[in-house]
Amino acid sequence: xxxxxxxxxxxxxxxxxxxxxxxxxxxxxxxxxxxxxxxxxxxxxxxxxxxxxxxxxxxxxxxxxxxxxxxxxxxxxxxxxxxxxxxxx
Numbered sequence: 001x002x003x004x005x006x007x008x009x010x011x012x013x014x015x016x017x018x019x020x021x022x023x024x025x026x027x028x029x030x031x032x033x034x035x036x037x038x039x040x041x042x043x044x045x046x047x048x049x050x051x052x053x054x055x056x057x058x059x060x061x062x063x064x065x066x067x068x069x070x071x072x073x074x075x076x077x078x079x080x081x082x083x084x085x086x087x088x089x
Contacts, residue, residue: 012047036068038065042065
């Protein structure tokens with residue numbers, strides 16, 4: 001079980017690093033991927049922190065995942081608004 005939790009934590013860290021790297025790429029088509037990588041990376045790290053009873057890091061990563069979820073929701077909502085506005089023209 002410990003090995004699985006360690007792999008989950010390291011995967012989460014990799015997802016967050018990859019998400020940051022994608023934001024540095026000048027092509028905007030990768031930005032949407034980075035939002036999901038932020039969400040999943042933070043959740044995976046939160047699982048690892050909870051297992052090891054690292055409560056401050058657990059809370060930080062939960063907040064990080066909530067922020068990522070809100071960003072995804074806001075982006076999808078804005079996209080729907082622009083689609084509706086475009087159809088009315």
